[in-house]
Amino acid sequence: xxxxFDLLINAVVSGILIGGFYAAVTSGVSLSFGILDIVNIAHPxxxxxxxxxxxxxxxxxxxxxxxxxxxxxxxxxVLGAGIYQVYYVSFEKRGQESLRGLAFFFGLLFxxxxxxxxYFGVDYRYVEARYIGPSWHFAMLDMPxxxxxxxxxxxxxxxxxxxxxxxxxxxxxxxxxxxxxxALRLMAVDPIKIKRIAFGVxxxxxxxxxxxxxxxxxxxxxxxxxYIGRIFAICVLGGMGSLPGTVIAAMxxxxxxxxxxxxxxPSWAPAVSFGxxxxxxxxxxxxxxxx
Amino acid sequence: MRTPVFxxxxxxICAAVFAxxxxxxxxxxxxxGYVVLQYVVLGTAWNILGGYCGYVNFxxxxxxxxxxYSTVAIYRLITEHEFYRMPIPVLMLIGGIVSxxxxxxxxxxxxxxxxxxxxxATLALAVVLQTLVVNWDYVGGSRGAYIIRPEQxxxxxxxxxxxxxxxxxxxxxxxxxxxxxxxxxLGYGFASIRDDELAAEASGVPxxxxxxxxxxxxxxLMGMAGxxxxxxxxxxxxxxxxxxxxxxxxxxxxxxxxxxSWVGPLIGALLLGSLQQIATVTISSAVNLLIVGFLxxxxxxxxxxxxxxxxxxxxxxxxxxxxxxxxxxxEMPGQAP
Numbered sequence: 001x002x003x004x005f006d007l008l009i010n011a012v013v014s015g016i017l018i019g020g021f022y023a024a025v026t027s028g029v030s031l032s033f034g035i036l037d038i039v040n041i042a043h044p045x046x047x048x049x050x051x052x053x054x055x056x057x058x059x060x061x062x063x064x065x066x067x068x069x070x071x072x073x074x075x076x077x078v079l080g081a082g083i084y085q086v087y088y089v090s091f092e093k094r095g096q097e098s099l100r101g102l103a104f105f106f107g108l109l110f111x112x113x114x115x116x117x118x119y120f121g122v123d124y125r126y127v128e129a130r131y132i133g134p135s136w137h138f139a140m141l142d143m144p145x146x147x148x149x150x151x152x153x154x155x156x157x158x159x160x161x162x163x164x165x166x167x168x169x170x171x172x173x174x175x176x177x178x179x180x181x182x183a184l185r186l187m188a189v190d191p192i193k194i195k196r197i198a199f200g201v202x203x204x205x206x207x208x209x210x211x212x213x214x215x216x217x218x219x220x221x222x223x224x225x226x227y228i229g230r231i232f233a234i235c236v237l238g239g240m241g242s243l244p245g246t247v248i249a250a251m252x253x254x255x256x257x258x259x260x261x262x263x264x265x266p267s268w269a270p271a272v273s274f275g276x277x278x279x280x281x282x283x284x285x286x287x288x289x290x291x
Numbered sequence: 292m293r294t295p296v297f298x299x300x301x302x303x304i305c306a307a308v309f310a311x312x313x314x315x316x317x318x319x320x321x322x323x324g325y326v327v328l329q330y331v332v333l334g335t336a337w338n339i340l341g342g343y344c345g346y347v348n349f350x351x352x353x354x355x356x357x358x359x360y361s362t363v364a365i366y367r368l369i370t371e372h373e374f375y376r377m378p379i380p381v382l383m384l385i386g387g388i389v390s391x392x393x394x395x396x397x398x399x400x401x402x403x404x405x406x407x408x409x410x411x412a413t414l415a416l417a418v419v420l421q422t423l424v425v426n427w428d429y430v431g432g433s434r435g436a437y438i439i440r441p442e443q444x445x446x447x448x449x450x451x452x453x454x455x456x457x458x459x460x461x462x463x464x465x466x467x468x469x470x471x472x473x474x475x476x477l478g479y480g481f482a483s484i485r486d487d488e489l490a491a492e493a494s495g496v497p498x499x500x501x502x503x504x505x506x507x508x509x510x511x512l513m514g515m516a517g518x519x520x521x522x523x524x525x526x527x528x529x530x531x532x533x534x535x536x537x538x539x540x541x542x543x544x545x546x547x548x549x550x551x552s553w554v555g556p557l558i559g560a561l562l563l564g565s566l567q568q569i570a571t572v573t574i575s576s577a578v579n580l581l582i583v584g585f586l587x588x589x590x591x592x593x594x595x596x597x598x599x600x601x602x603x604x605x606x607x608x609x610x611x612x613x614x615x616x617x618x619x620x621x622e623m624p625g626q627a628p
Contacts, residue, residue: 039407041349041414090592100591102347102410103546107588110539114581225535229415236408267426267433274419281408282400 006140011262012255013141019254020151021216023247025209025227026234027158031202033232034241035178036195038087042105043231044224045112046203050076050210051125051219052116058127065127066153069211073204080203083108084196109224116221124218132215150212155247157208161201162243174198178241226270233277294471301463309456321455325523327564328458329516333537334544334556335465336512339472340505341542342550345485346402350413352537353420354510357393358386358517359532363430366438366521379457379519386518387511394510395503402502421533435528438521454523458516465512469553472508481505513541536580540567543587549599558598 025047032040050069057068091101135144165171173194176184181191213219234253238245253276261269312320333351340346362382369376393416401412425433444453472478480501483491492498521527540563548559563583570579594601 033407039410041411086592094595098407099341099345099347099550100546100595102407103542104588104591106347106349106539106542107584107591110535111581111584111588113535114577114584118577118581222535226418228411229418232411232415265426268422271419271422274415277412277415278400281412 007262008259009140010142011258013143014147015255015258016251017143017147017151017254018216018258019251020154020247021147021209021212022230022234022254023250024150024154024157024205024212026231026238026246026250027154027161027243028202028205028209029231029235030238030241030243030246031161031174031205032199034235034239035174036198036202037178038084038195038199039102040105040199040202041102041228041232042108042112043202043206044227045109046076046079046206047210047213047227048116048219048221048224049112050207051214052120052210053207054211054214055125055127055219058129064129065211065215066129066149066208069208072207076207077200077204079200081196081200083203084199088192088195113221113224120221122220122222124220125214126218127214129215146215150215153208154212157205158243158247161205164201165243170194170197229270229277230273233273233280237276237280294467297470298463298467301466305459305463309459312455313452318449318451321449321451323568325451325455325458326568327561328455328462329520330540330544330564331462331557331560332458332465332516333513333541334548334560335462335469335553336509336516337541338545338550338553338556339469339481339512340509342545342555343472343478343481343485344502344505346502346505347410347542348413348506348509349410349538349542350397350416351513351541352533352535353413353417354390354394354513355517355520355537356417356420356424356529356532357390358383358514359520359527360424360430361386361389361514362518362521363436363438363527367429367436379454379522383457383461383515383518387515390514390517391507391511394506397510398503398506402499402506417533417538421529424529424533431527433529435526436521437526438524440522440525451523454519457519461515466553466557468508468512469556473553477501477504536583539580539583539587540564543583543590545597547586547590547597549597551596552599555597555599562598 028046029040029043032038032043050072053072054065054068057063057072058065061068063071087101087104091104131145131149133146135142136148137143163171165175173184173189174197176189177191177194177198184191184194213223217223230253234246234249235241237252238247238249253273256276257269257272260272312324333355336354337348337351340348362385365377365382365385397412397416398409401409424430430436441450444450447453447456472481480491480496480498483494483496484498484501488498517532520532544559544563545556546559547563548557549555563586567579567583570582590597596603
């Protein structure tokens with residue numbers, strides 16, 4: 001293995017770009033797990049669902065996958081709100097969210113995956129768009145547009161989420177739900193309604209993240225599983241629910257993964273996120289920017 | 292019922308089942324039965340941690356695969372160095388020890404935190420162990436490994452019958468262990484963790500130690516269930532051994548049966564396992580997984596205490612006594628709908 005500066009810089013840059021994409025993938029979980037305390041391990045399944053919807057829109061109508069995903073976000077929002085309602089009535093209200101709620105989301109993950117396998121088979125699917133293929137060159141840097149575009153759009157998504165959470169009334173109510181439900185109730189706000197909205201938003205981000213995923217790499221139904229470790233590693237490292245923390249953690253993980261696959265081989269990359277997760281849990285469970 | 296009596300009854304039942312299966316004269320029944328029994332062990336093992344302590348383990352496949360791959364590693368070692376052939380019970384013991392150690396380490400790193408972290412870590416553990424195995428050429432890497440199964444074994448004939456018999460004994464052992472735990476100090480400690488960990492800690496229950504005992508026992512049993520698997524399947528491949536279906540099945544079976552006693556996983560595994568075997572033959576293997584997924588979701592929503600809970604509601608109309616869960620949430624302020 002020849003160590004060269006060129007290779008190193010390129011690995012770091014592509015790590016940062018991939019990290020931007022990871023941030024979009026994780027932002028939904030930062031909302032649901034980090035803020036609402038709902039351990040939605042089915043999130044990757046919704047992302048894959050988003051990928052397939054972008055794929056259908058692209059293959060049949062020729063629409064740009066990102067635009068298709070943005071158009072689908074309201075549908076995902078409704079889906080998320082509906083799932084939260086079921087989750088609330090069957091688990092949260094009865095105080096059984098720890099064991100049975102987890103099993104519920106695990107079941108959802110599994111059902112989505114098997115349905116996609118039954119319907120689309122296990123072939124890899126991909127989309128077509130103008131920015132897939134060419135790349136930009138700066139001096140010795142190589143920036144494939146298929147990663148750069150999702151990275152930039154994802155940063156926009158996260159910035160708007162952050163503005164929503166810190167500037168709007170609804171967003172502040174979401175942050176308040178995480179801190180003290182009773183106090184929120186005393187302000188005559190229904191915490192369940194706020195949580196439903198927040199969970200809907202978190203699933204809506206999965207639509208966009210799914211489109212990014214299928215732009216970056218070909219997708220088959222079980223790809224989502226690789227992202228479970230990554231998503232939660234980033235979420236925990238980022239400090240559970242802090243969006244700026246999520247971006248930083250996502251880029252860190254992206255860089256480490258990209259270095260690992262450049263210098264040790266891509267087959268080792270999935271283990272990196274788990275190492276990250278365990279290390280974080282063991283050393284600093286509050287994450288980088290812990291609340 | 293005293294434990295020796297309990298054990299004796301089950302051994303008699305096993306002998307009867309084995310004799311009946313022999314009487315049918317079709318070896319397919321052993322192939323199918325082996326899988327069902329394997330799920331009895333996996334479900335019971337999962338339930339020791341998940342049902343008794345309330346900690347969800349999504350990494351059943353990882354522990355199972357650890358057992359299977361330790362057998363493959365030993366098999367390679369033996370065929371290369373012309374060692375003495377190891378009998379399967381010894382392999383099981385080794386697989387159990389390996390998985391038990393991993394379970395302990397896993398628990399040590401994550402169990403001090405909230406329960407959800409443990410669940411996520413187990414999910415990620417499966418991915419990482421799979422990565423390790425894929426990159427480890429000695430046990431076949433991503434290509435998979437072949438194990439040559441002996442054709443016959445004295446005095447029972449076809450080797451699959453021997454595997455079936457061993458798995459049946461392991462299932463009995465697992466059930467006996469689960470029942471022993473349930474009626475011991477250990478079991479009451481586990482139940483206190485499940486109901487209210489903070490209160491248990493405050494009353495002097497050594498929660499971390501108990502949880503570590505649970506992860507170790509549970510992991511070891513899963514590893515033991517996995518150890519004979521290479522001999523059963525003949526060709527072991529990482530993506531199928533670490534497959535999500537093991538994880539889903541070993542969660543679905545106890546939850547569908549009922550998690551608070553040893554009977555639940557047994558009922559769940561026998562019902563769901565047989566259903567799957569029938570569905571695989573008659574419909575397709577993807578559809579049978581779908582059935583499991585739907586049953587899991589439906590049961591956790593509609594019948595939170597599983598089939599046992601349903602039976603008890605029907606018999607006594609008072610499931611709370613049986614299940615022993617306190618309804619804390621009803622008394623908490625601000626939680627009422």
